[in-house]
Amino acid sequence: MSRSRHVGKIRKRLEEIKNQSVRPTKADFSHHESVRLATDALLDGGTESYLRALNEEGEVDFLSSVEAQYIKKNAREPYYANESHTERETGPRQNDAGSLQSGTYFPISEGSEPALHHTWSTAEKPYLKEKSSATVYFQTEKNSNIRDIIRRCISKTSQVLAIMMDVFTDTEIFCDVLEAANKRGVFVYLLLDQSNIKLFSEMCDKVQIAEDHFKNISVRSVTGEVYCAKSGRKFSGQIQEKFIISDWRYVLSGSYR
Missing domain, CATH: 3.30.870.10 (Endonuclease Chain A)
Structure with missing residues (x-):
């Protein structure tokens, strides 16, 4: 018996919306792992890796052309990357083994607060x-x-x-x-x-x-x-x-x- 193909959350919602006989479901605000995997693939391997991840996850193309281009243009290497990398090495590369493995990984944010000139009570x-x-x-x-x-x-x-x-x-x-x-x-x-x-x-x-x-x-x-x-x-x-x-x-x- 063949294994049923995985369907992404967005694709599933769209199919349910199109199907008039399906009753409305409760809104799901949980973490979207397929989106994370596809975004990682775009960062690590470029457009081809992104499309391949979408196909494997059974998900729709959720990024506009402007968003995808922005991500590729502004991608940065990790702080521990070798500074002697050539331009070819620091560009889009194929995904390493861990990039397309689910591990309930959440994106992080970084930043710090500036010191104030004066403190008002x-x-x-x-x-x-x-x-x-x-x-x-x-x-x-x-x-x-x-x-x-x-x-x-x-x-x-x-x-x-x-x-x-x-x-x-x-x-x-x-x-x-x-x-x-x-x-x-x-x-x-x-x-x-x-x-x-x-x-x-x-x-x-x-x-x-x-x-x-x-x-x-x-x-x-x-x-x-x-x-x-x-x-x-x-x-x-x-x-x-x-x-x-x-x-x-x-x-x-x-x-x-």
Whole structure:
């Protein structure tokens, strides 16, 4: 008697959705091992290994062409890899024996928190007990230009300003930040996406802003979640969040770059 072919979780769900006679099932949020195995295969052996893993796991192709290309382009060797590897050796390679073996292995994330310029006690933030409210602005509201709202928020900040952006290249807003830090003594924390930090550096060079102009300003580049395969090869996601925190009191969040 032949062994029945394994069917992946996504493929199984799609087949059940297409079958009108099958009753709805409870949502499954458990770890998806087939997806992990296929992602490891892509990291270790490239597209062919990825497609082969999908076939063995009976799973659908769950990555878009952009996602697959991003993973291959940003794959990094493990920290213990021999630095004398040639470019050919550090490129996509065939899976080693352990890469396509299930072992209930979960991807990891890595990172550290930056030191703060100043520590604010709860006593200095009585407004934490105030009732919160939210205001929503839409792009079609011409009288509420989001760029002007951001600039007004920065100009009103008196203690601390935290800005998280994937891309920061707006020289006028940059001037607002520099003025707040250098003229008003505001502590500023800039968190920028690692893959786009070069664009911020280019802006600084173009407007001739050097390191000694960054008084009270901490600039840190961060990455998204780090996926690590069993082989040790890994890639980092991108930071897409965009928000501003002003004086621990006001928060601006949206899609504006």
